[in-house]
Amino acid sequence: MEYTVQKLGLLAGVSTRTLRYYDEIGLLTPARINSSGYRIYGEQEVNRLQQILFYRELGLSLERIRDIINDPGFDSTSALKEHRESLLNKRQQLDLLIETVEKSIAAHERRITMTDQEKFEGFKEKLIEDNEKSYGKEIREKYGDDAVNRSNDKLKKMTAQEHEELTHVTGRLYETLGEAYKTGDPAGELAQKAADLHKQWLCFYWDSYSKEAHGNLAQMYVDDERFRKHYDKDQPGTAEFLRDAIRIYISK
Amino acid sequence: MEYTVQKLGLLAGVSTRTLRYYDEIGLLTPARINSSGYRIYGEQEVNRLQQILFYRELGLSLERIRDIINDPGFDSTSALKEHRESLLNKRQQLDLLIETVEKSIAAHERRITMTDQEKFEGFKEKLIEDNEKSYGKEIREKYGDDAVNRSNDKLKKMTAQEHEELTHVTGRLYETLGEAYKTGDPAGELAQKAADLHKQWLCFYWDSYSKEAHGNLAQMYVDDERFRKHYDKDQPGTAEFLRDAIRIYISK
DNA sequence: TTTGACCTTCACGCAGCGTCAAGGTGTAAG
DNA sequence: CTTACACCTTGACGCTGCGTGAAGGTCAAA
Numbered sequence: 013m014e015y016t017v018q019k020l021g022l023l024a025g026v027s028t029r030t031l032r033y034y035d036e037i038g039l040l041t042p043a044r045i046n047s048s049g050y051r052i053y054g055e056q057e058v059n060r061l062q063q064i065l066f067y068r069e070l071g072l073s074l075e076r077i078r079d080i081i082n083d084p085g086f087d088s089t090s091a092l093k094e095h096r097e098s099l100l101n102k103r104q105q106l107d108l109l110i111e112t113v114e115k116s117i118a119a120h121e122r123r124i125t126m127t128d129q130e131k132f133e134g135f136k137e138k139l140i141e142d143n144e145k146s147y148g149k150e151i152r153e154k155y156g157d158d159a160v161n162r163s164n165d166k167l168k169k170m171t172a173q174e175h176e177e178l179t180h181v182t183g184r185l186y187e188t189l190g191e192a193y194k195t196g197d198p199a200g201e202l203a204q205k206a207a208d209l210h211k212q213w214l215c216f217y218w219d220s221y222s223k224e225a226h227g228n229l230a231q232m233y234v235d236d237e238r239f240r241k242h243y244d245k246d247q248p249g250t251a252e253f254l255r256d257a258i259r260i261y262i263s264k
Numbered sequence: 265m266e267y268t269v270q271k272l273g274l275l276a277g278v279s280t281r282t283l284r285y286y287d288e289i290g291l292l293t294p295a296r297i298n299s300s301g302y303r304i305y306g307e308q309e310v311n312r313l314q315q316i317l318f319y320r321e322l323g324l325s326l327e328r329i330r331d332i333i334n335d336p337g338f339d340s341t342s343a344l345k346e347h348r349e350s351l352l353n354k355r356q357q358l359d360l361l362i363e364t365v366e367k368s369i370a371a372h373e374r375r376i377t378m379t380d381q382e383k384f385e386g387f388k389e390k391l392i393e394d395n396e397k398s399y400g401k402e403i404r405e406k407y408g409d410d411a412v413n414r415s416n417d418k419l420k421k422m423t424a425q426e427h428e429e430l431t432h433v434t435g436r437l438y439e440t441l442g443e444a445y446k447t448g449d450p451a452g453e454l455a456q457k458a459a460d461l462h463k464q465w466l467c468f469y470w471d472s473y474s475k476e477a478h479g480n481l482a483q484m485y486v487d488d489e490r491f492r493k494h495y496d497k498d499q500p501g502t503a504e505f506l507r508d509a510i511r512i513y514i515s516k
Numbered sequence: 517t518t519t520g521a522c523c524t525t526c527a528c529g530c531a532g533c534g535t536c537a538a539g540g541t542g543t544a545a546g
Numbered sequence: 547c548t549t550a551c552a553c554c555t556t557g558a559c560g561c562t563g564c565g566t567g568a569a570g571g572t573c574a575a576a
Contacts, residue, residue: 016553016554017553017554018552018553018554027533027534028554029532029533029534029535030532030533032533032555032556033532033533037532048540048541048542048554048555049540049541049554049555049556050541050553050554050555051554051555069361069364070361070364070365070368071361071365073531073532074531074532075531089369089372089373092365092368092369092372093369095365096362096365096366096369099358099361099362099365100362102358103355103358103359103362106351106354106355106358107355109321109322109323109351110348110351110352110355112321112322113322113323113344113347113348113351114348116322116344117341117344117345117348120341120344121341268522268523269522269523270521270522270523279564279565280523281563281564281565281566282563282564282565284524284525284564285563285564289563300523300524300571300572300573301523301524301525301571301572302522302523302524302572303523303524325562325563326562326563327562
């Protein structure tokens, strides 16, 4: 039996483009080319294609398949085992991802129901008002109305319970940080606790947490005048201390 | 705070190329361009980037992220739910794949140990001899030595038990097919049993099974003279009957 | 003024094909 | 014998999400 591209494609269930591509990359070359330039495949090529498709279904790259098939002495078992490892890794990551997505869905739904209930609207309105009084004007001048409105929106979406938690965490953070600063050791237990609280605090504002972003933010506390002033208010040098503590925190 | 590409990149943990790319596709445009053509980002852009990275970590495409972020009225919860579904699907497929790979590893290892043992070498040599006597010459003429040697290699790699099973299945296949043909109904119970046996038989030769390839092979039994003759030997029309039975078999 | 660290806009490359486009072949029917 | 029509060929671009140069302007410090 001899096959043209389409015949072989139909037999094996692949497109003609795929066969041409496999020829192009030297994965499956036709048995011969006829006088009109047509690709002609024979039995050997059918078998070879079967093997290729088998490995392809296992998710191996075409390059890897070529290695396995071209070299009969190739250790295909260990290649498959290696491949299995990478698949298991993939699954782990996927599981983690699914978990994250589910958490995120839960968070979204919580927010929406809270928005629906609007039970604490008055309470929150008051919070925003307070916020406006202390920083509103200054921030508006520097960043424009839009940024402020966005921030307010975020606050509005917070539930009463979340707000309570946040207040609690914030308080503990400053308290712990103050104590830690007095020890002078950013690697110490207190300082590390402060770094952890800072992370918790951060997670109220950020949808996602990454060590990298955490570290970068810590650096910004030092670089940016506004933030530095804020942290150095009581004890000068606290911003740098916090940065160092966070650096150590994220590195372990 | 204003950021150039690098500053923002450091803060968020992405490359400058990424930021330029996001600008290019309209996902994150800078707040303004300064007189030297530099991209300048502000607070709003930092927030927006945070959101983008959040969704990106969940595995959504940049296009989808743009949809979600650009339209504040967009139902991001259902978008996330949809995404979760696709992730779950992915995991199912991955699990299936891992299973297949593991089976395949087991099969490979079985073959290798058998090759090592070479216990049945004499037995298999005899089989190959028999095979050569009946069809060897003809096949060699038509397809060349190489194809025959490859086929022999395959046979050599079969274990004694596998061979016994194959003989058994083959016998049952022809028996059942003969009975089924007499009923004249390719959708009947007997015919479907024959199709299933044919699949089992096939799996001795093919590393992987697909309905499509099975169907194509069945058609080939009708189209190719050699195969047709073989099946029609006792009862003419059996090749077509088998093809029809297989078509029904794979369609359900 | 000279580094050196920034910034810019092209533009190719990656994997594995899908999808035209433009043109040659093979065969059966009118 | 022409004509249709289904097949074949070789380009070449497109998709995703950037990495990685290249070639050239900008800016602050020494």
